[in-house]
Amino acid sequence: MSAFDAVCFDLDSTLCVSEQSDAEIHQAVFDRCGVDPFFSPADVRAVDAAELPTAESDREFYESLYREVCESVGGDPAHAPDLAAATVEVVDPAAVTFREGAREALDRARERYDVGLITNGGEATQSAKLEALGIADAFDATVFCDPTDGVAPKPDPTPFERALAALDAPPERTLYVGDSHAADVVGAHEAGLRSAWIPLVRHDAAPATDPDPAPTHRLESMTDLAAVL
Numbered sequence: 001m002s003a004f005d006a007v008c009f010d011l012d013s014t015l016c017v018s019e020q021s022d023a024e025i026h027q028a029v030f031d032r033c034g035v036d037p038f039f040s041p042a043d044v045r046a047v048d049a050a051e052l053p054t055a056e057s058d059r060e061f062y063e064s065l066y067r068e069v070c071e072s073v074g075g076d077p078a079h080a081p082d083l084a085a086a087t088v089e090v091v092d093p094a095a096v097t098f099r100e101g102a103r104e105a106l107d108r109a110r111e112r113y114d115v116g117l118i119t120n121g122g123e124a125t126q127s128a129k130l131e132a133l134g135i136a137d138a139f140d141a142t143v144f145c146d147p148t149d150g151v152a153p154k155p156d157p158t159p160f161e162r163a164l165a166a167l168d169a170p171p172e173r174t175l176y177v178g179d180s181h182a183a184d185v186v187g188a189h190e191a192g193l194r195s196a197w198i199p200l201v202r203h204d205a206a207p208a209t210d211p212d213p214a215p216t217h218r219l220e221s222m223t224d225l226a227a228v229l
Contacts, residue, residue, distance in 0.1 A: 006169035007109040007229065008116035008141075008160075008193070010178035011126060013200045014222075015106060016096040016133055025090055032086040039073045046072065049120075050155055050182040056148045058125060062087045093128040099200070101222030105177075106138065108229050116141040116163040118176070120153045120183065141166035154180075155187030164191070175216075177225060181208065185215045196228055 009015055018025075022041035030037045047068045055061035062084035070077040109115050116139055119126050123144040130136040143163045145153040152158050164171055171192030178184025179200045188195040197215035199207035217228050 002112065003173070004113055004175050004194075004229075005173040006114040006116060006140075006164075006167045007112075007175045007177065008118050008163050008167075009106065009109075010154075010176075010180070010184050011117060011119035011129060012121070013099070013179040014177060014184075014198065015099060015102045015135075016129055017099045017200070018091075019095040019097055020090075020092060025087070028090045029083055029086040032089065033079065033082045035079060035083075038075045039069050043069050043073055048182050050153075050180075050186070054147050054152060058122070059084050059088050093125045094132040096129045096132050098133060099222055101225070105222045105225040105229070106135065108226055110138065112229060114140045114167045114169060116143070116167050118143045118145070118154065118159045118163050120145045122146045122148070154183040155190060157187060157191035160187060160191035160193060164193075175228070181211045181215070185211070185213065189213050196225060198222055198225065 026037065026041045044065065047065055049065065052061070052064045052068060055064055063080045066080035066083045067077045069075070070080060106115070121144065123146060126144055127136065141163050143151065143159045145151050145159045147153070151162065160176070164174060172194070174193045175196055176184060176188035176193045177196045177198065178188070179198055181197055181199070185195045185197050194216040196217040196219060198219045198221065201207065219225060219228070
């Protein structure tokens with residue numbers, strides 16, 4: 001008997017990665033603002049997005065993010081609104097490709113289980129990524145975490161509960177696959193799901209070695225997910 005009735009996936013950095021490099025986006029944003037970069041992409045990634053105020057738009061999210069970065073590096077937070085506006089202009093939501101092994105992992109899950117998607121971000125932005133990847137119709141349930149639509153972002157348990165209801169799946173027999181410990185593992189466990197944490201390793205930031213709570217499964221790559229499924 002299978003260990004699961006359903007498998008749900010995160011989107012960003014789990015199923016897909018941006019074709020625009022962090023460095024490329026970072027430089028273009030500061031160029032548009034006419035400001036010399038006073039923090040790095042690593043400084044941005046060091047901010048725990050799950051701790052930021054709930055944002056109702058991409059621009060509002062980036063502004064909160066940059067204010068937090070400015071505080072951490074001693075920069076002027078007055079730059080945050082312009083940096084946020086520039087980021088919205090620079091980032092192309094549709095410029096994405098599958099993370100290595102992700103397409104195969106998704107296909108394998110679809111062969112065996114009901115499959116859901118639970119992703120932070122508004123429907124328009126995230127749907128553009130799904131269309132670019134050719135998987136807009138790949139899921140039995142899709143939940144966009146959008147406060148303007150009444151769905152708080154992960155790690156709030158609400159989006160997980162919505163997906164479970166749509167899939168008619170019990171949480172203890174549902175696996176959630178994501179790259180973010182703070183949003184994906186914590187949120188899944190709060191809602192009673194099991195978790196597969198597959199952090200996207202970057203050259204300037206190593207994932208935690210002993211995170212709390214511990215994920216049900218910690219994997220090195222999306223390819224490794226096959227052994228769990």
